[in-house]
Amino acid sequence: MTQPTFSTALFxxxxxxxxxxxxYQRLFRAFQQAILSGKLSPGTRLPATRPLCCALSLSRxxxxxxxxxxxxxGYLETRHGAGTFVSQRLxxxxxxxxxxxxTAGAHITPPRLSKTAQRLLQLNNSNPPATGHLLQPARxxxxxxxxxxxxxxxxxxxxxxxxxxxxxxxxxxxLREQIASYLQVVRxxxxxxxxxxxxxxxxxxxxxxxxxxxxxxxxxxxxxxxYQGVDGAITAxxxxxxxxxxxxxxxxxxxxxxxxxxxxxxxxxPSRNHPMGHTLSLERRLALLSWxxxxxxxxxxxxxxxxxxxxxxxxxSLQGLGxxxxxxxxxxxxxxxxxxxxxxxxxxxxxxxxxxxxxxRYMDGGLPLLPQMxxxxxxxxxxxxxxxxxxxxxxxxxxxxxxxxxxQRFGDQLQRVEADGGMHSVYRLPxxxxxxxxxxxxxxxxxxxxxxxxxxxxxxxxQGLVIGFAGYTLAQMQQGLDSLLLIFQGLEAR
Amino acid sequence: MTQPTFSTALFxxxxxxxxxxxxYQRLFRAFQQAILSGKLSPGTRLPATRPLCCALSLSRxxxxxxxxxxxxxGYLETRHGAGTFVSQRLxxxxxxxxxxxxTAGAHITPPRLSKTAQRLLQLNNSNPPATGHLLQPARxxxxxxxxxxxxxxxxxxxxxxxxxxxxxxxxxxxLREQIASYLQVVRxxxxxxxxxxxxxxxxxxxxxxxxxxxxxxxxxxxxxxxYQGVDGAITAxxxxxxxxxxxxxxxxxxxxxxxxxxxxxxxxxPSRNHPMGHTLSLERRLALLSWxxxxxxxxxxxxxxxxxxxxxxxxxSLQGLGxxxxxxxxxxxxxxxxxxxxxxxxxxxxxxxxxxxxxxRYMDGGLPLLPQMxxxxxxxxxxxxxxxxxxxxxxxxxxxxxxxxxxQRFGDQLQRVEADGGMHSVYRLPxxxxxxxxxxxxxxxxxxxxxxxxxxxxxxxxQGLVIGFAGYTLAQMQQGLDSLLLIFQGLEAR
Numbered sequence: 001m002t003q004p005t006f007s008t009a010l011f012x013x014x015x016x017x018x019x020x021x022x023x024y025q026r027l028f029r030a031f032q033q034a035i036l037s038g039k040l041s042p043g044t045r046l047p048a049t050r051p052l053c054c055a056l057s058l059s060r061x062x063x064x065x066x067x068x069x070x071x072x073x074g075y076l077e078t079r080h081g082a083g084t085f086v087s088q089r090l091x092x093x094x095x096x097x098x099x100x101x102x103t104a105g106a107h108i109t110p111p112r113l114s115k116t117a118q119r120l121l122q123l124n125n126s127n128p129p130a131t132g133h134l135l136q137p138a139r140x141x142x143x144x145x146x147x148x149x150x151x152x153x154x155x156x157x158x159x160x161x162x163x164x165x166x167x168x169x170x171x172x173x174x175l176r177e178q179i180a181s182y183l184q185v186v187r188x189x190x191x192x193x194x195x196x197x198x199x200x201x202x203x204x205x206x207x208x209x210x211x212x213x214x215x216x217x218x219x220x221x222x223x224x225x226x227y228q229g230v231d232g233a234i235t236a237x238x239x240x241x242x243x244x245x246x247x248x249x250x251x252x253x254x255x256x257x258x259x260x261x262x263x264x265x266x267x268x269x270p271s272r273n274h275p276m277g278h279t280l281s282l283e284r285r286l287a288l289l290s291w292x293x294x295x296x297x298x299x300x301x302x303x304x305x306x307x308x309x310x311x312x313x314x315x316x317s318l319q320g321l322g323x324x325x326x327x328x329x330x331x332x333x334x335x336x337x338x339x340x341x342x343x344x345x346x347x348x349x350x351x352x353x354x355x356x357x358x359x360x361r362y363m364d365g366g367l368p369l370l371p372q373m374x375x376x377x378x379x380x381x382x383x384x385x386x387x388x389x390x391x392x393x394x395x396x397x398x399x400x401x402x403x404x405x406x407x408q409r410f411g412d413q414l415q416r417v418e419a420d421g422g423m424h425s426v427y428r429l430p431x432x433x434x435x436x437x438x439x440x441x442x443x444x445x446x447x448x449x450x451x452x453x454x455x456x457x458x459x460x461x462x463q464g465l466v467i468g469f470a471g472y473t474l475a476q477m478q479q480g481l482d483s484l485l486l487i488f489q490g491l492e493a494r
Numbered sequence: 495m496t497q498p499t500f501s502t503a504l505f506x507x508x509x510x511x512x513x514x515x516x517x518y519q520r521l522f523r524a525f526q527q528a529i530l531s532g533k534l535s536p537g538t539r540l541p542a543t544r545p546l547c548c549a550l551s552l553s554r555x556x557x558x559x560x561x562x563x564x565x566x567x568g569y570l571e572t573r574h575g576a577g578t579f580v581s582q583r584l585x586x587x588x589x590x591x592x593x594x595x596x597t598a599g600a601h602i603t604p605p606r607l608s609k610t611a612q613r614l615l616q617l618n619n620s621n622p623p624a625t626g627h628l629l630q631p632a633r634x635x636x637x638x639x640x641x642x643x644x645x646x647x648x649x650x651x652x653x654x655x656x657x658x659x660x661x662x663x664x665x666x667x668x669l670r671e672q673i674a675s676y677l678q679v680v681r682x683x684x685x686x687x688x689x690x691x692x693x694x695x696x697x698x699x700x701x702x703x704x705x706x707x708x709x710x711x712x713x714x715x716x717x718x719x720x721y722q723g724v725d726g727a728i729t730a731x732x733x734x735x736x737x738x739x740x741x742x743x744x745x746x747x748x749x750x751x752x753x754x755x756x757x758x759x760x761x762x763x764p765s766r767n768h769p770m771g772h773t774l775s776l777e778r779r780l781a782l783l784s785w786x787x788x789x790x791x792x793x794x795x796x797x798x799x800x801x802x803x804x805x806x807x808x809x810x811s812l813q814g815l816g817x818x819x820x821x822x823x824x825x826x827x828x829x830x831x832x833x834x835x836x837x838x839x840x841x842x843x844x845x846x847x848x849x850x851x852x853x854x855r856y857m858d859g860g861l862p863l864l865p866q867m868x869x870x871x872x873x874x875x876x877x878x879x880x881x882x883x884x885x886x887x888x889x890x891x892x893x894x895x896x897x898x899x900x901x902q903r904f905g906d907q908l909q910r911v912e913a914d915g916g917m918h919s920v921y922r923l924p925x926x927x928x929x930x931x932x933x934x935x936x937x938x939x940x941x942x943x944x945x946x947x948x949x950x951x952x953x954x955x956x957q958g959l960v961i962g963f964a965g966y967t968l969a970q971m972q973q974g975l976d977s978l979l980l981i982f983q984g985l986e987a988r
Contacts, residue, residue, distance in 0.1 A: 074776030232856030282568030362726030
């Protein structure tokens, strides 16, 4: 066997390339790369550190450190009295063994994703996130957010955290207390802080609830039309959605049970259907509670923006109507305060507290404490409630402003669906118009309005436009509606 | 039909009970409760507002508002010219319809959890979280955390958030940039910021990865012994664990494949096996990469505390060794900085970025931005790196302190397993000792040490103690070890 030889020329390009980090590390990587790519083959004798440092104009310490690293990672071996060699135990170089990565490290057999991941990708492709900025539904007025007050609570929270050693996986105790008492007063929710779980917005809450209540393929009754994010949570949890039509009284449970007689879980927005705004009638509420209690089922009550009811105080939640043991109540702060908050909550029936706490231990270990503590302070100071009150007034004005502007431009062409609050209005389109086509064009003018038919199962629903008003000034509304008008004129001209 | 009559006496107890909220709300609830519980039956005529406000000593507005609320929620109906009545459409009262909740609203058929939830509860029962505080593994030195500097970055982040409108579900762009360049320099990870996903600690990262790569029941190869949290993530994701023994070279892939020839995913700690501290040899690393590339498989590299290697710079990650396309690299800040941080990351192969981004959209919508921005600022300032350096020195001292103290008390009875770093030491027990028994007793003395045998599949492993040193002063170590000595003396006396 002829002994492979060493050439310092091999290293100069690596050393002078755009590698970052200290010199010993760059030299280490240069050796590593040369060995793994086969330029230095197993058994090659390495020069001693002294001649190498002269040849490469590096300090002796740099070379020694790099050699030590190569040793400790197993690239080199020392033969007593004979010097240092590239380890004989290394396999011969193969194209897959290049640190430079990119194509070299690519899979030879294409990798596969789980069925869940595949289904989620499919759903995402059929329902890409809207990219337009103007007149998006569910966008709060971020300019009105009381940043100065918020910053004070953030700073206080950062100070407080110094003294917080034990982490409760359900969430900050302070925030859970605040939420429990807020919901008791404002939403008639019957709960103690122990039943509150802090989530990263209501999407995580929904996913967690579905995952812990339903097995793969089990049915869950949902509203048709309904919030699109629900589809994603159901798909991620592996459950099967059963779309239940709503009428002006809300959710028609019997229609759902006709499709899925053994269903045990229903997920709905009793206070205000998303997007239509219908309220679930008292009769239907009582019937749902009675059904859940009799079949050992669960109701997931998504109370996503009930704070913004304009025509009187918020309605009593389903949970507060005797549903303490079968209703999982969810809400979010991202819609009320600011999209970057990313905090929401579940109110759990007492029997679900332990199972959800356990799942938290293994599924995410709990959320960052800092924003929870800041929000707890913000709520305790009363600034949260007063912000909600201010926004309720502002959003009511904005709803009316939007309507005036729509009427000025579209007259009777767009008919508003009446709703008692919220952050968007739904307008029905006249016959012959295609809402998906309009919204796809609108996206190109940076409009974030949504097609009503996309909220229906299988797109069989009514044609209309879902237009957000909460986050936009009069000037922005005018700009957005002017763009929309141009699209309508373009359609009519054809 | 005789008409049911109304008595104000019905309301006095409710009004004077401990209900919170404004008076109109308390009156509303009193009516609601009376109607739902059947004390006011359908068809009962209500008194006009004026006599009622006199009878109850309430303002007329209070009574009017309560009546309006009852109307809008469907409890009352107005018959033209005849007055206001309890709605005839309401069903007759049933015991399940009591707002007072508690037993009344309980399930008649017992509710059921998903199989996932049941399995997680079972796992939790067999492996309850440790409650002792002293000498816990994985606990950083929270006293050394640079609170003042951190607070400055938190305050700056709160200010910055005002200008952040669009939320990237993968995480804050600033933090992802910082992590990518940190990992490139320190861990030889080959990645751009686009490949980084911010998670709520490594537990969420592991769960997400397993859920998106493996179908129900598919095998995942894991280390035996290994980190206990892995079991939970696997159970939550519905995968099947295949325990693969490690030797002094680390993970024995062939043993794993003998048990599960079609396995496509392995999850391991190449830099330092948890808890034993063995490092995966270069040969085994290359063999693992080659296997993953050939079978279209994935390697999940948990690099949980590789920052704390005492005997030289951290080792190159598996990802940086040509694994860019098949390695999912995970790390966490909760162990390095403070348990309340609850932020970690995944570095994804480019082909997984879109699937994970999509899953994020539907599974949690992304994490709170505030702590991410604060951490990005902390890293950009260089304070993160210097904290890590300080802790590396401190932990090395503490490891040595612990060893001295153990030797003083236990002599040769406890034999340390050598490791080149970390936040805990493993000590083997002499024959005849039962580590679970010792640790169960230790819990009662507030000790958080763990039984080594519990890190092995089926508890078949070696007997030993896993003792954390990173988070404890010399005095705390002495206190903890004194308690442990008492337990040993108690055992010997028997």
